[in-house]
Amino acid sequence: EVQLVESGGGLAQPGRSLRLSCAASGFNFDDHAFHWVRQAPGKGLEWVSGINQNGGGIAYADSVKGRFTISRDNAKNSLYLQMNSLRVEDTALYYCAKDFGAYIDSPDPDYWGQGTLVTVSS
């Protein structure tokens, strides 16, 4: 059974940092690309970042470029999102999503975690 479990969310002050993690199981982790997608309270989905199966291709939404860094550890079956210089508008539920394929430029997230809530407030 495919499982994606996010962790690391919480309350942070503007300008501070958080690191999200996503532990994956039930499939061959290094065969698949991954995405982080967020959803602000009462709002729609927003793609945040993606990483190819070997980590060689990475992309970010303009809203987080230069502040967030996506990475993966295929040996640990884990995905990460380092979030620096947090802003109030980064407040959202952050989902880790496994892609059907190996590359992020044809995104087909077929399994999603339950999300981890990030709240940025002073």
Next chain:
Amino acid sequence: QSVLTQPPSVSAAPGQKVTISCSGSSSNIERKYVSWYQQVPGTAPKLLIYDDNKRPSGIPDRFSGSKSGTSATLGITGLQTGDEADYYCGTWDTSLSAGVFGGGTKLTVL
């Protein structure tokens, strides 16, 4: 303002058919595959359609996808009350070099 445009809401009676549109441009829908997601409030999104018109295993054939030019459409036949949810289209934008979603469409089954 989302890169992909969806109607905010659609509604239809049980047993009827509904379509949800997703309008984009030559840098996204026209040249990249489109996927569709269903999100029941309080739960994670679920992939319904990928590569414009393919259904993952377990998704009933009441759900279908199509694409023409810069627009894509999700069709749902034999509507059930359990289909009430928010529906999102998604794809890749080659100009932005980023994933993009539509703003979402709330389906009400009257």
